Amino acid sequence: MRLNVLVVLLFWSPVLCYASEECPNVKTSLGLIRKKRYLVFPDGSNVVLTMSLVKAFMTHAPSGWNIALEIDVLFPLPDEKFSNEHRRKKYHRQKREFWKQIENALNYHNMNGRACVLRCICESKSHLAPPGMSLVHDLLRAIFTAPLREEYSNEVSDMYSEILDPNFCDHVQDCPFSILHFILTLNKRKY
Known part of the structure; x- marks a missing residue:
């Protein structure tokens, strides 16, 4: 009987620790483990805004030709010094x-x-x-x-x-x- 109680206690103690916010054997709370994340871009990174216009040529032969016009505008992204x-x-x-x-x-x-x-x-x-x-x-x-x-x-x-x-x-x-x-x-x- 004592063996059954001991096995049940050993089985349920880790489950109860993980279910609660704090465990008696852990010095820091589980909420403090996750650190803040920051988005940092490498030096010289840019965001590119691209506008495209595609128009089909009205020719009989060869068919399926298109003209494509594109405009790119670069915006620099902040780096660590920002x-x-x-x-x-x-x-x-x-x-x-x-x-x-x-x-x-x-x-x-x-x-x-x-x-x-x-x-x-x-x-x-x-x-x-x-x-x-x-x-x-x-x-x-x-x-x-x-x-x-x-x-x-x-x-x-x-x-x-x-x-x-x-x-x-x-x-x-x-x-x-x-x-x-x-x-x-x-x-x-x-x-």
């Missing part, structure tokens, strides 16, 4: 560089790229859905919202000084089309 104190300034610097890339692309096609970027910034204030309603609208708002706080005014003033004027959207922009309207209507087309 700190929270530089995060906001870096964010707005990347935003300003993205605006400059759009401006240069439109200038290459003989359009006023600066006016089109400023028009898009103005339209993002009024034409986008409220935050949280649409992921596309939230992304466009994050890209085309101008930083208006004093600490960021020196970052913006060297390239886009018009943004610092609170009524700059009232001025007529010399841009023939709306980038924001073009992006938002891409999803509405039926294929």
Whole structure:
């Protein structure tokens, strides 16, 4: 009889230890064993945003030929040296560089790229859905919202000084089309 009780106690004691938060023979609690995880990227890592356009050639022979146009935009990822104190300034610097890339692309096609970027910034204030309603609208708002706080005014003033004027959207922009309207209507087309 004593042997049966001893076997049962030896069998159930490990089960009871694993079922509880703490075991008498373990010095640290089981909740402290798992450590925090951090996402660290290697030096020089980038995220690539690729936009592709494929159009079929209208030829009789040979058939099945396509033309593919691609645009790649690189965004650098933070590495181990990245700190929270530089995060906001870096964010707005990347935003300003993205605006400059759009401006240069439109200038290459003989359009006023600066006016089109400023028009898009103005339209993002009024034409986008409220935050949280649409992921596309939230992304466009994050890209085309101008930083208006004093600490960021020196970052913006060297390239886009018009943004610092609170009524700059009232001025007529010399841009023939709306980038924001073009992006938002891409999803509405039926294929």
